Amino acid sequence: MALCSMFCCVKSSNRKNQRIKESTWRIFSLRELQVATNNFNYDNKLGEGGFGSVYWGQLWDASQIAVKRLKSGSGKAETEFYVEVEILGRVRHKNLLSLRGYSSQGQERIVVSDYMTNLSLLSHLHGQHSAEFLLDWNRRMDLAIGAAEGIAYLHHFATPRIIHGNIKASNVLLDEDFKAKVSEFGFIKLVPEGAISAKGARGYLAPEYASSGKASAASDVYSFGVLLLELATGKRPLVKSSSTCALTIIDWAVPLARERKFSELVDPDLDGKYLEEEWRRVLFVGLICAHSQIEKRPTMLEVVELLKGDKEKVAALENDEMFKSIPGTEEASKYVVSEKVAKQESVNV
Numbered sequence: 589m590a591l592c593s594m595f596c597c598v599k600s601s602n603r604k605n606q607r608i609k610e611s612t613w614r615i616f617s618l619r620e621l622q623v624a625t626n627n628f629n630y631d632n633k634l635g636e637g638g639f640g641s642v643y644w645g646q647l648w649d650a651s652q653i654a655v656k657r658l659k660s661g662s663g664k665a666e667t668e669f670y671v672e673v674e675i676l677g678r679v680r681h682k683n684l685l686s687l688r689g690y691s692s693q694g695q696e697r698i699v700v701s702d703y704m705t706n707l708s709l710l711s712h713l714h715g716q717h718s719a720e721f722l723l724d725w726n727r728r729m730d731l732a733i734g735a736a737e738g739i740a741y742l743h744h745f746a747t748p749r750i751i752h753g754n755i756k757a758s759n760v761l762l763d764e765d766f767k768a769k770v771s772e773f774g775f776i777k778l779v780p781e782g783a784i785s786a787k788g789a790r791g792y793l794a795p796e797y798a799s800s801g802k803a804s805a806a807s808d809v810y811s812f813g814v815l816l817l818e819l820a821t822g823k824r825p826l827v828k829s830s831s832t833c834a835l836t837i838i839d840w841a842v843p844l845a846r847e848r849k850f851s852e853l854v855d856p857d858l859d860g861k862y863l864e865e866e867w868r869r870v871l872f873v874g875l876i877c878a879h880s881q882i883e884k885r886p887t888m889l890e891v892v893e894l895l896k897g898d899k900e901k902v903a904a905l906e907n908d909e910m911f912k913s914i915p916g917t918e919e920a921s922k923y924v925v926s927e928k929v930a931k932q933e934s935v936n937v
């Protein structure tokens with residue numbers, strides 16, 4: 589908390605500065621990053637994921653940065669790292685967190701980006717900012733569309749096309765105006781295969797990605813669907829169903845959506861203040877994205893259109909087979925299967 593307030597103080601005085609520095613791309617020396625992060629001090633640590641740890645830092649010009657130090661030993665050879673990171677560094681879109689540069693000395697492989705003052709969707713939905721209720725419905729809708737546009741850019745317009753591979757709430761960052769900045773796109777190319785299946789991605793991985801270890805545009809769509817469901821329901825990707833078991837948010841939501849029990853699905857933190865039509869759109873789009881049959885999932889471009897409210901497409905979506913009520917037994921047996929799976933995975937909830 590102390591660390592957070594320190595960041596917030598520095599934040600406002602640096603806003604202007606940060607905007608000016610945003611687009612510069614360069615190689616950092618290890619020494620400069622050591623100075624900026626107080627030698628990768630524990631107090632500067634923002635968190636740790638499957639690839640390594642992220643530190644808050646401040647450069648000589650007072651701009652704030654996030655420094656991702658990839659796990660030692662997992663580093664790619666210098667040339668390979670350089671090639672991949674240079675490709676990612678060229679990607680620019682209003683809803684993607686651009687890289688500022690990198691450092692590659694000895695065994696160290698470090699990626700530098702701007703520090704996002706409002707942290708991540710994870711911290712607002714389930715973490716340190718959740719009690720402040722800063723994500724009203726308008727912001728959530730805006731974040732959903734923004735993040736979808738960022739990912740659609742990666743899939744359909746970036747050269748070469750980029751698969752994100754690790755879409756989740758901690759990788760959707762919020763800038764000072766609460767606009768979505770999707771981070772860590774393409775990082776799966778910077779780390780060894782399998783790093784993603786770490787426990788942090790639980791509940792986000794499409795079944796075919798979890799079993800093959802191969803990410804695809806369709807597996808990104810699945811993960812994005814889970815994210816939409818989190819925004820609509822306020823639940824985590826794994827929903828507690830008993831003291832020892834959890835369901836995926838999809839298995840929890842599908843039966844309720846089929847029975848049109850929306851009041852049981854909506855995030856109570858919204859306190860009834862949301863546009864029903866938009867909320868349903870986010871719910872149904874989220875569910876179709878997470879369809880178990882890959883070919884039924886929309887592309888990210890279609891997701892953007894749907895979220896923006898293409899009336900015909902949304903109506904067709906709500907009438908999709910997936911949301912037709914199925915008599916008793918099938919629904920019940922689906923729950924049992926999910927519970928078994930959850931048990932086998934010894935999910936900790």
Ligand SMILES: Nc1ncnc2c1ncn2[C@@H]1O[C@H](COP(=O)(O)OP(=O)(O)OP(=O)(O)O)[C@@H](O)[C@H]1O
Nearest residue numbers: 634635636637638639640642654702703704708758
């Ligand atoms: N540029 C940034 N600005 C602010 N916070 C950031 C930034 N980059 C990362 N973070 C935060 O730092 C924390 C650690 O990030 P990190 O990416 O290491 O972990 P993760 O997202 O949980 O897992 P993974 O490595 O699988 O993405 C997360 O809470 C993330 O939201």
